[in-house]
Amino acid sequence: VDSLKVKRLGFGENGDFEGDGVYLYKDGVRLTDVKSFNSDRIATFNNLKLKAPFILSVVADFSGTNGNVAKVELQGNYNGLPLQSNSFVFAAAESGMVSFAKSGGTLDSITVGQKNAQVSEFKATADADNEDITLRHIELFNAGDSKLGNVKLSDGTNSWNGIVVDDRLVFDTNLVIKSGKTKTLKVYADILGDKDDTVKLYIENPYDVYSTGNVYGFGVMVANDAFDQVSESHELVVNAVNGTVNVS
Numbered sequence: 001v002d003s004l005k006v007k008r009l010g011f012g013e014n015g016d017f018e019g020d021g022v023y024l025y026k027d028g029v030r031l032t033d034v035k036s037f038n039s040d041r042i043a044t045f046n047n048l049k050l051k052a053p054f055i056l057s058v059v060a061d062f063s064g065t066n067g068n069v070a071k072v073e074l075q076g077n078y079n080g081l082p083l084q085s086n087s088f089v090f091a092a093a094e095s096g097m098v099s100f101a102k103s104g105g106t107l108d109s110i111t112v113g114q115k116n117a118q119v120s121e122f123k124a125t126a127d128a129d130n131e132d133i134t135l136r137h138i139e140l141f142n143a144g145d146s147k148l149g150n151v152k153l154s155d156g157t158n159s160w161n162g163i164v165v166d167d168r169l170v171f172d173t174n175l176v177i178k179s180g181k182t183k184t185l186k187v188y189a190d191i192l193g194d195k196d197d198t199v200k201l202y203i204e205n206p207y208d209v210y211s212t213g214n215v216y217g218f219g220v221m222v223a224n225d226a227f228d229q230v231s232e233s234h235e236l237v238v239n240a241v242n243g244t245v246n247v248s
Helices: none
Strands: 003-011 020-027 043-044 056-059 071-076 096-100 117-126 132-142 146-155 159-165 167-178 182-191 209-213 221-226 236-237
Touching: 020 043, 056 071, 096 209, 117 132, 117 167, 146 167, 167 182, 209 221
Parallel strands: 096 221
Antiparallel strands: 003 043, 003 071, 020 056, 096 117, 117 182, 132 167, 132 209, 146 159, 146 182, 159 167
């Protein structure tokens, strides 16, 4: 599957979708950045290069107007298409919010071949006066060039193993954060890179996080503006061990 289109249907507008568009997930992992609808209400995804079998999801972050209806149709030159989604009617209810920020302090240095090294630390907060939230999915972008393996996310009590997809560390979690409370999360990994490689982890886009409210069960807003660029990451440089250099 190389090319697909998603057309917006229903009595709404492009602006009902955050970023004026949608993105795709393959087998639970985000496949694309958000693609905006054009004037014909179509978002086009090219160069997908997907090999069946797989489970494909069309995903959106809604920011709609009360009473508007959102609906999409997946289009392509393949058997079974087009397929239409359910209709989603926007209600005048305020969702919760989860916000992220780098934790203060300096992390220990990392070395070539080190196992289970801490490579990031950040805070997740369920904003006060909103509902408790459950953090379900989070992706960290590595702007550095060091390869990482056996990645793990921990809140000090629970931990979740993740996977590395290109430059992203992907975690599925079930972390509950009470309204107004903060959880400190640490990321651990095996260092597979060479001397002077770097690790720079942060949340690149709001849609790299999926969290639901525990009152209404819907996805909540994500604020990552304090943790969305290199300067807000723990910038780590891989050191040699005993003066040696690992050459891959």
